[in-house]
Amino acid sequence: MKQETALTPDVLRDAEERARELIRCGFQEPDEIAESLVDELDDQGVTQEEAERIVAPLWQERLAEQASWPETTDVDRLEEAFDALEEQDIVAAMDFTCCGSCGYEEIGGEADEDSRGFVFFHQQDTEAAAAGHGLTLRYGGFRTTEEPTALSERRTAEIGREVVAALEAVGLPVEWDGSPSNAITVTPLAWLNRLPE
Template sequence: MSKLQADQAYANQQIVHYVWAGFHSSEDIERTLLEDVFQPGDLDADWVRAGIDREFAKKLEQQIDWPEKTDCDRLDEVFAELEGQQLIALQNAGYTQSDGMEDMSEIWHERGAEKSGVVGYCFYHGQDLERVVKGEPLYLTYGDIAGDDARGVVIGELICRVLERHGFTTNWDRNIKTRMHIAGIDWKRRTPDY
């Protein structure tokens, strides 16, 4: 396999992921592939654009048959409710758990840090998103904003109750060192304007 063929195969995998993840416009995906994932000139922009358009067309065709309210719609409701419970609740926060913690911390500081009234956080990151798009469980990072383990468990219990109230099945051993996850989530996030 030539370098170009290998690059195109990897680019196709990335296109499928970004389109089906549901957070990115075609322009965002194109820019990410051509400027961040690959070196300028490694891939033909027209080839990338055509691949993105093909994948969005597949998704839009399938979206017609999706239920009116998908698991992703319910997850949006969960995260909005958690925000109302004085938590910072982020979807697709960075690529790794460390990135997600940085994003959460930045938002906490923007809201006024200790004066913000924020008591905890809940998020999933890009690697979690990659797994859930492939049909695996969605893992969540959570905790007390000040790092108190006992309060972190209470926050974890709150998150589980909210998820379950919205029809999700959670798996968690009530240990602050263990990430909870949502089993059986059917990842169908509607396409943003593309």
């Protein structure tokens, strides 16, 4: 039996749709998704209790859908490529920070002394991929402040080529023109990311 809610039909519909989007992304736990709903919709009366009540059946619905998924999904392949890049001393971070600016600012904190470069996609990229728009990857080489720009661009392009090679090695389709100024796109991509256990 469906529980009564104090939310208007429009707010309830918006909250359910937002919860579905975050569940499709596949990186957050149910309580984190509920907190996100409260953060985004508290001015419309969504409380923590309401948010948890909205998330619970949608989470179960997604778990049921997962039963029919292929054994290896595109997101599994993506994770395999990122693991391989980590082994090549490239920091590879999935669903990292809220946006590109924060990602570029914070990725150095994930590096160790052997790290040569990085690749990441942020939470907005995840949402775009989950909505069927392909996945944008940001990448680069770690540089010293005295390093000439030309050398930095060559290193970034080299990291880009390694990222593309790792993605292609696991069978993912990649679009990139070879320019260190342009992002790498994985498309088309079926975003089937299993929920955290």
